Amino acid sequence: MAIIKHSQVVEDPWTTVTAVDDPLPSNDQPVIVSLARWQADRAALIARRSPLGLRLSSAESPAVVADDLAYFELFALEFPAFTDGRAYSHARLLRERYGYSGEIRAVGHVLRDQLIFMRRCGFDAFEVPRSGDAAAALAQFQAALSEIDVWYQTAPDAQTPVFARRQHMSEAFLNGTAG
Amino acid sequence: MSLQVVTANRLRDGRVIYLDAADGWSTDVAAARLCEDEAAATAALAIAAAAVAARRVVEPYLIAVERADGAVSPTRYRPVRYREVIRAFGPSIAAGTAAKET
Amino acid sequence: MYRYDEFDQRLVDQRVAQFRDQVARRLSGELTEDEFKPLRLMNGLYLQLHAYMLRVAIPYGTLSSRQLHQLAHIARRYDRGFAHFTTRQNIQYNWPRLEDTPDILAELASVEMHAIQTSGNCIRNTTADQYAGVAADEVEDPRIHAEVIRQWSTLHPEFSFLPRKFKIAVTGAQHDRAAIRVHDIGLVIRRDANANVGFEVVVGGGLGRTPMVGKTIREFLPKQYLLSYLEAILRVYNQLGRRDNKYKARVKILVHETGVEEFTEMVETEWRHIRDGAIDLPAEEVARIRAYFAAPDYQTLSAAPPEYTAKLAADPTFADWVRTNIAAHKVPGYAIVNISLKPIGGIPGDATADQMDAIADLAALYSDREIRVTHEQNLVLPYVRQTDLYLLWQELRRQGLATANLNLISDIIACPGLDYCALANARSIPVAQQISERFADLKRQHDIGELRLKISGCINACGHHHVGNIGILGVDRRGEEYYQITLGGTPDEQAAIGTIVGPAFASDQVVDAVETIVDTYVGQRQDGELFIDTYRRIGNAPFKESLYGNH
Known part of the structure; x- marks a missing residue:
């Protein structure tokens, strides 16, 4: 697997520990834990000196940790199958409802043809199959994201929805600044 | 065991096709390779799987066929299930020729 | 009717290019059938018994003559000279080739049409009363809001992988011709006590294995909140709808299992968070869309003019057709014409390319170039002068399209x-x-x-x-x-x-x-x-x- 973040293939410094009784990496290593581990080991995890991430299954809403967001530098939201779209809502809740600004990483079945939706919902890092070299992976990623650049909806990414672009155009027209 | 043939849809145009005796595919059920036992059926499915991998066909499977009298079917064999009869010979209705009013 | 601007057009053009690339990747082997299937379904392409089937969206059942001519052209060039109108106001081609579908989508895009989200577990084509804008019992034209929903639901980033498909229907009339109570969401445009316009929101209707009549979760939603309220419903459903059993995955099951009070509370709670955010359209944008649905230039006519009533008296076959297939129009001297696609012994909802061309021509002559598709699989010409009815009827007869059976037992x-x-x-x-x-x-x-x-x-x-x-x-x-x-x-x-x-x-x-x-x-x-x-x-x-x- 490769991680693409901010349109670059990056080294992944994170270790993921999901089981409740698996050993954690040393204190200075960034670690991603499951919700169960977080709930079982909360005090010890907070006491670590290294960055902490939380991995949520698609059945686990970030609402359950809404009061703890300050502890996490990363959320890894799972896509167990391409048909399971719950994490799209979860990412939007993190960004829009809870104001979370750290990394939101898509993990699991992260299909090329779904990246464009994920990015719109607030994902900014993607675990993608490593096919070929980093340059090839990145080229695929960028091709997928450039297929559509017209969006009707408001979402947490930087895209301006069509209705706002229309308004902008008509205002520019009325002010004589069109063209 | 009943007589079987392998059917699938052709990838490029979706047409109903049958594996024939020469490892090719025919749109005519009359040209289908008859599998008379389990070994023949397994071998036919393996050929079909290769055709899936080669991007020629999709969703191959075995269907039961039976000897047909000429009145029922233009072929020597016809599928047993009526779903497969419709697949083999087309819709049972005359489409594209909307009835004119009297 | 609505016309695409540069943004709408750019989106469908990009979608065609995207699908062309997906088909190429399938044919080259980069995508397996399992990987390709969800992608083709998102563009309405099924693999049926005999061949691929392409379902084309007809948003809220409204077509121009130009679009219907193009649908006829596609039937001739890429199919077998006919097509099938569906209960969701869409049209289906039964014999397209996979290799041709990108070209078909490009032909559709050239007349402001598409096949986006006509399948898949996403928000499907939004349907509406076929008499929208011309029914006498209407509060407001539902097509305005159906177009708002069409745009909002198109490639919605959050709601493209729902537990199951999701269907929305809108009516503005007292009498429900759009079957809104058997949709995932049904919207009825209403006035409140102060004459403000808004929606009654009905959720959880549906047919299938577990048929249910929808429940009203809100008697009156002020209309400026349409999209934020829909987004609240969809967000609750996307998170909580069942994904373990496809037969229990529709929102009707969630409403049923949760209970309508609790479901309503969840929606209302979600809505309170988002209702004054940036989801709902600014009034200017709604007004822009509304302007496309302005009434045609009606003439001042008298109701039931003598040349029309004389034909009714003289020709009982014509009178029979008028009795069943003509509905009252809100403007005096005009009629709503139903074209039955149910000739005796015919295939319900099928039309040949020649018939489609003929109807498109008749719509251009007699109905301001506009045609509607009904969920009963018939067609409607919404703006016909009563004085034109006799001529129109004779033309329809020549095409086998004047069966006088609307809502009768053979209108199946x-x-x-x-x-x-x-x-x-x-x-x-x-x-x-x-x-x-x-x-x-x-x-x-x-x-x-x-x-x-x-x-x-x-x-x-x-x-x-x-x-x-x-x-x-x-x-x-x-x-x-x-x-x-x-x-x-x-x-x-x-x-x-x-x-x-x-x-x-x-x-x-x-x-x-x-x-x-x-x-x-x-x-x-x-x-x-x-x-x-x-x-x-x-x-x-x-x-x-x-x-x-x-x-």
């Missing part, structure tokens, strides 16, 4: 059934044809009166059998086609799910059974009573007795 809804559909258990079309032939005598049909007969070839209920006054469901019983009959369903504002009358009938008995039901009604009806009213008065028992009494 039927899904494609096992003649085309990979999901079907039994054929629907031949049963529809035989019933239509049995009741071919229009005099008899007129005497029987309004009777909604609907046929589905499997439990997925595309033929809406649950809401037929007489519903017929095809089942497979040990390799034989059998047909189960339900009675008493209705799709309208008094929506009701039909009740199974008894054991299923073999395919050679089902037409007789329908005739027995009709004869029982005729024998029992009291003056002027419709079938459904007689049924509601006397219940299942007399029908059961006449169908099964001797056994």
Whole structure:
């Protein structure tokens, strides 16, 4: 697997520990834990000196940790199958409802043809199959994201929805600044 | 065991096709390779799987066929299930020729 | 009607290019069938029994003459010269080649059409009352809001992978012609006590394996909040709808299992968070969309002009057609014309390319270039002058399109059934044809009166059998086609799910059974009573007795 973040293939410094009784990496290593581990080991995890991430299954809403967001530098939201779209809502809740600004990483079945939706919902890092070299992976990623650049909806990414672009155009027209 | 043939849809145009005796595919059920036992059926499915991998066909499977009298079917064999009869010979209705009013 | 601006056009063009690339990746082997299937379904491309099937969206059932000509052209060039109008106001081609579909989508895009989200577990084509804008009993044109929903739901980043498909219908009229109570969301445009316009929001209706009539979760939603409220419903559903069992995944099951009060509370709570955010459209944008649906330039005409009433008196065949197929128009001197796609013995909802061209030409001559598609699989010309009706009728007759049977027993809804559909258990079309032939005598049909007969070839209920006054469901019983009959369903504002009358009938008995039901009604009806009213008065028992009494 490769991680693409901010349109670059990056080294992944994170270790993921999901089981409740698996050993954690040393204190200075960034670690991603499951919700169960977080709930079982909360005090010890907070006491670590290294960055902490939380991995949520698609059945686990970030609402359950809404009061703890300050502890996490990363959320890894799972896509167990391409048909399971719950994490799209979860990412939007993190960004829009809870104001979370750290990394939101898509993990699991992260299909090329779904990246464009994920990015719109607030994902900014993607675990993608490593096919070929980093340059090839990145080229695929960028091709997928450039297929559509017209969006009707408001979402947490930087895209301006069509209705706002229309308004902008008509205002520019009325002010004589069109063209 | 009943007589079987392998059917699938052709990838490029979706047409109903049958594996024939020469490892090719025919749109005519009359040209289908008859599998008379389990070994023949397994071998036919393996050929079909290769055709899936080669991007020629999709969703191959075995269907039961039976000897047909000429009145029922233009072929020597016809599928047993009526779903497969419709697949083999087309819709049972005359489409594209909307009835004119009297 | 709505016209694309540069943004709308750019999106469908990009979508065509995207699908062209996806097809190329499939044909090159980069994508397996398992990987490709969800992508092609998101563009309405199925693999059916005989071939691929392409379902093209007709947003809220509104077409221009130019678009209908293009649909005819596609039928000729890429298919077999005909196509099928569906119960979701869409059109289906039965024989396209995979290799041709990117070109077909490009041809559609050139007339501001697409196949986006006509399949898949996403928000499907939004449907509306076919008499939108011309019905006398309308608060406001539902197409304005259906277009708002079309744009919002197109490639929605959060709601493209829902637990199951999601269907929205809108009506602005008192009388529900859009079956809104059997949709995932039904919207009825209403006025509150202060004459403000808004929506009654109905959620959790649906047909299929577990038919349910939707529940009203909000009596009045101020209309400026339409999208934020829809987003709240969809967000609750996307997170909590069942994903473990596809037969329990529709929102109707969530509403049912959660309870309507608790479901409503969840939606309202979610909505309070987002209602004053950036989801709802600014008033200027709604006004921009509304302007496209301005009424045509109606002439000042007198109602029922003498040359029209003279034709009615002189030609009883014409008068019969007017009696059934013409609906009252809100403007004096105009008529709403229903074109039946149910000729006696024909295939319900099918039209040939020549017929489509003819209708497109007639719409250009007589109906401001506009055509509507109904969920009953018929077509409508919404703006016809009464003085033009006689000429129009003669033209329609020449094309086999003047059958005077709207809402009568031969105006049958039927899904494609096992003649085309990979999901079907039994054929629907031949049963529809035989019933239509049995009741071919229009005099008899007129005497029987309004009777909604609907046929589905499997439990997925595309033929809406649950809401037929007489519903017929095809089942497979040990390799034989059998047909189960339900009675008493209705799709309208008094929506009701039909009740199974008894054991299923073999395919050679089902037409007789329908005739027995009709004869029982005729024998029992009291003056002027419709079938459904007689049924509601006397219940299942007399029908059961006449169908099964001797056994």
